Amino acid sequence: MSDAVEGGLGSGPDGGAGRFTALSERLTGFGTAELEATGLVEVYRAVAEEQLGPARYERLLSGPWQPDESADGDRADAARAVTILWYTGSWPGPAPFVVSPRAHAEALVWKAAGVVAPASVPAGYGSWAERPAEAEGAGR
Numbered sequence: 001m002s003d004a005v006e007g008g009l010g011s012g013p014d015g016g017a018g019r020f021t022a023l024s025e026r027l028t029g030f031g032t033a034e035l036e037a038t039g040l041v042e043v044y045r046a047v048a049e050e051q052l053g054p055a056r057y058e059r060l061l062s063g064p065w066q067p068d069e070s071a072d073g074d075r076a077d078a079a080r081a082v083t084i085l086w087y088t089g090s091w092p093g094p095a096p097f098v099v100s101p102r103a104h105a106e107a108l109v110w111k112a113a114g115v116v117a118p119a120s121v122p123a124g125y126g127s128w129a130e131r132p133a134e135a136e137g138a139g140r
Contacts, residue, residue: 016045016049016061017041017042017045019061020041020044020045020048020061021035021036021041023060023061023079023082024041024044024082024086027079027082027083027086028083028086028087028108030086030108030111034111035086038106038108039102039106040099040102040103040106043099043100043103044082044085044086044099044103047085047091047099048060048078048081048082048085051081051091051093052078052081056074056078057078059074059075059078060075060078060079060082080092081093085099086107086108087107087108087109087112088104088107088109089102089103089104089105089106089107090103104117104120105117105120
């Protein structure tokens with residue numbers, strides 16, 4: 001876990017991406033390298049800021065984060081939404097939405113389970129039920 005997480009989320013010259021990544025590490029249990037490997041840090045940061053609004057987003061990033069019963073309800077709800085975003089690739093709420101097909105494929109739930117996201121590999125979900133095209137007619 002980064003020093004930014006241990007000592008609070010601070011600010012930096014990266015426009016908030018580092019602060020968002022540090023918070024995301026704390027919320028998800030995944031390290032910076034794993035989160036960055038998804039290619040979605042900036043996308044998720046932008047979605048969170050847009051959906052939460054600038055003031056609520058900034059409040060989420062402010063100060064050290066302790067996800068326990070002492071966290072205020074609004075900040076805890078915002079943190080929960082960001083955690084759901086990382087684990088599912090979807091923003092929760094009254095009108096939930098999947099951020100992108102890539103977000104589904106890179107959702108942390110698949111990494112945590114040690115599996116590949118269904119329908120995200122080239123052959124796709126259910127491909128085992130069909131004979132490969134190059135095999136048809138072979139051996140006849």
